[in-house]
Each structure stands twice: as structure tokens, then as C-alpha cells.
Amino acid sequence: MVQSVTGEFIMPNETRSDNQSNIKDEVVNKIKELSKLRKEIALDLKHIASKTKISTNQLKNIESFKFEKLPPHPMRSAFINQYCSIIEQAHKK
Numbered sequence: 001m002v003q004s005v006t007g008e009f010i011m012p013n014e015t016r017s018d019n020q021s022n023i024k025d026e027v028v029n030k031i032k033e034l035s036k037l038r039k040e041i042a043l044d045l046k047h048i049a050s051k052t053k054i055s056t057n058q059l060k061n062i063e064s065f066k067f068e069k070l071p072p073h074p075m076r077s078a079f080i081n082q083y084c085s086i087i088e089q090a091h092k093k
Contacts, residue, residue: 024067038090047086
């Protein structure tokens with residue numbers, strides 16, 4: 001770990017980018033699966049938006065993997081987690 005200019009401790013670039021790449025791949029794969037599932041069970045993005053208070057535009061950004069258009073971390077992670085959670089809950093019913 002190294003300390004950044006802002007005083008945060010971060011992983012060196014090589015390890016950090018590899019780790020982020022793996023995490024991003026896992027997230028993308030999970031979103032692909034859940035997006036397909038959402039469509040199969042006819043769960044509307046408007047329903048997810050009403051449950052999570054996340055705009056439908058942000059939900060569309062999640063499904064199209066435009067993560068750079070989402071708010072910065074930690075809100076980005078929270079949006080993605082809520083999106084996944086609502087679809088998983090709807091599927092269990």
C-alpha cells in the first residue's frame with residue numbers, strides 16, 4: 001500500500017487495476033444476468049426506480065454499463081447493489 005497525495009492508503013497501480021478489472025468483470029456479468037432476468041419476469045425499470053428512488057436514467061446507465069455516468073463511489077456501488085437486490089427479490093417471489 002502507498003499513501004496518495006490526499007492521505008488515503010491505496011494499492012499500487014498494477015495490483016489495483018487488476019483487482020478493479022476483476023471486480024468490474026464480475027459486476028458486468030452479474031448485471032447482464034440480472035438484466036436478462038428482469039426482462040424475463042417483466043419487471044419494469046419504473047418499478048425499480050420507485051422502490052429504490054434511483055432514476056430510470058441511472059438504471060439504464062447501469063444496464064448499459066455506463067458506470068462513468070453514475071455518481072462517484074460509494075453511491076455508485078449502492079445504486080448497483082440496490083438494482084441487483086430488487087431484481088433478486090422480485091425473482092424469489
